Amino acid sequence: MPEHFRALIVILLVAGIVFTLARRPATDLIPYADFKRRRNLWFGLTLVAFFSHSFWVYAAVAVVVLTLARKRERNPMALFFMLLFLIPTASVPVPGFGVINYVIDLNSIRLLTLCVLLPAALALSKQPDTVAFGRTWPDKFLGASIALMGLLYLRETSITDTLRQALYLYVDVFLPYYVASRALKNLADFKDALLAFVLAAFVLALIGVAETVRHWLLYSALTNAMGMEWSMSGYLSRGGSLRASATAGQAIALGYVMSVAIGLFLFVQAFVRSKLNRVLGALLLGAGLFVPLSRGPWIGAVIIVAAFIATGRGAVKRLSLLAIAGVLSIPLLTIVPGGDKVLDMLPYIGNLEKENITYRERLLDNSWIVIQRNPLFGSFDFRNTPEMQSMIQGEGIIDIVNTYVNLALRIGLVGLGLFVTFFASVLLGIRKALRQFPDKDDERRLLGRSLLATLIGILVIIFTVSSITVIPVVYWSLGGLGAAYIQMVRRLKHTQTVPLANASLQPR
Secondary structure, three states, X not given: OOHHHHHHHHHHHHHHHHHHHHHHHHOOOOOHHHHHHHHHHXXXXXXXXXXXXOHHHXXXXXXXXXXXXXXXOOOHHHHHHHXXXXXXXXXXXXXXXXXXXXXXXXXXXXXXXXXXXXXXXXHHHOOOXXXXXXXXXHHHHHHXXXXXXXXXXXXXXXXXXXXXXXXXHHHHHHHHHHHHHHHOOOHHHHHHHHHHHHHHHHHHHHHHHHHHHHOOOOOHHHHHHOOOOOOOOOOOXXXXXXXXXXXXXXXXXXXXXXXXHHHHHHHHHHHOOOHHHHHHHHHXXXXXXXXXXXXXXXXXXXXXXXXXXXXXXXXXXXXXXXXXXXXXXXXXXXXXXXHHHHHHHOOXXXXXXXXXXXXXXXHHHHHHHHHOOOOOOOOOOHHHOHHHHOOOOOOOOOOOOOHHHHHHHHHHHHHHHHHHHHHHHHHHHHHHHHOOOOOOOOHHHHHHHHHHHHHHHHHHHOOOOOOOOOHHHHHHHHHHHHHHHHHHHHHHHHHHHHHHHHHHOOOO
8 A cells, every 4th residue: 555545544543533522622612514514624635635646636626625615614714724734835836838937836825825815805805894905004014025025036036036926925925914814803703713723733733643653754655646846844853753744844843833723722722611622632732742842832832821821810920830830840851751851852951952053053143244244135145155155054955944034134134124023013913902801801802812922932933943834824824813803902992982982972
């Protein structure tokens, strides 16, 4: 039996376990019909991918299936999140049929975006209650960032390639943000979308555990079977254990997804009635965070939990308990079986692969030298500089393992500033919105705390990794969710203010 069919059996078994256990708690938040439809879509498209033996066959079937599913879907972001991690994001070029070399590089995420988010964006733009793009501060900063990147492409490439890159910016950046920021308008919409992300992460988490236990990357054979070449996916180990990656392609990308899911789970779990289900969900995400053996997401997850606690009831006491637990866990690891191995992986504490930390420190030093030559708008040929050439690793690549550094090198401090300011405007908006809910147990405040903590964690994690595979689409989508939350609170404030104003006009 071919390897990808053997992997399919394991994947279906793992997913079956997750969806069976998740059915009852999921229906605490959404109708069972929605859960069932999206679960069946996940299984159906997974089967199509593994039996297609061609990305183009898969794409053709997926377009039809997603078009039909979209017409029955009331929440496009929930559908998008549920299928976001379905298969690896390996790309194939769409041929230019002799006119140009190729049209675009197409992958599973872009296919999903074009089939689900593009029609949703067009429909949203026609609705009278949709805020026009450019009316909010996050819109302005994102629009300026996209425009700057589009213009900077002109200096280094052809008109054809510039148009191609502009299309990527629209599909990869604008559409996830726009639909997320406009489609979710009430608390039920957020429950639906965040639950979908968490459910998809549950499946990835158990697949990751299976990969580590079996020392077998379950999706590695699928890309070859579908006729796709992908340099991202490869067997990596740390401390003698396989670093799981599932469909994320890289271990650190899987860890990043798990960290984000933990942040969103902090909101979702509050609506699950069964304490056992809440505990099982937390343990599964914790296992999914551990098996990639990526230290950046570990730190990010701790920061997410700490930021969430800091904005809640009894923050000082709970943060103190968290800190004490962290300190006590270090000596505890020295006596439990396998604890020394975990301890050795911890950043700045363990000794395992300390050269990775040294590499990141050198990257910061060398990059700053290069950035100072073109500080405002960067340079697309920064990799050819002597400082960057000295960073070539054994694989013959220069790994810019820092999203901020990569932006500063490519589009300068102006572009980096727009990127950071976009997320700062979302974070400040959420923080301001939280003040509308003095009751710290308010469900809407809980949602804001979850989004705020998750975005802070994302901004920390991407300091340790470049924007590869699923990483950028997740942070642009979460930025959109934050913007949607701000708009929801503003509408709520307006509806509360108008009745009061009308009441003051009544004759006495």
